[in-house]
Amino acid sequence: MIALIQRVARADVQVDAQTVGAIDRGVLALIGVRPGDDALAANRLLERVLTYRIFPDEQGRMNLSLRDIQGGLLLVPQFTLAADTQKGTRAGFSTAAAPEDARRLFGHLLERAQAAHRPVAAGVFGANMQVSLVNDGPVTFWLETAPPNEHR
Secondary structure (H helix, E strand, C coil): CCCEEEEEEEEEEEEEEEEEEEEECEEEEEEEEECCCHHHHHHHHHHHHHHCEEEECCCCCEECCHHHHHEEEEEECCHHCCCCCCCCCCEEEECCCHHHHHHHHHHHHHHHHHHHCCCEECCCCCEEEEEEEEEEEEEEEEEECCCCCCCC
């Protein structure tokens, strides 16, 4: 699984001009699911998102995690993160999980996040979403967990 995480001052996601999720200071995590990803990969990715140290401490160093600052988490499903962009000028999506598998794993990730952290908000799987954010820094990191039987 993939998470493109961004440290934000605020972020929201809208569907059909309605806000479906919003946070203040925290992390916006765009989530991609690849074939072979499973609940263990989702659990590991969530732990990394919650504990990755991207917030400044008193000395201005990135030593604090989302858990440490008790910030918001906005999870947004984004299948294009799993695209194959190695060749040409158009992405291929054979490297993305099937929609039903990705929906299930995103739902699992969201449930686990809501049980482990507050506040948590989310986009809508499969919807055309408009995501707005104020990236603080800017600070953006690519996190991933390897699918079973694959070493990265």
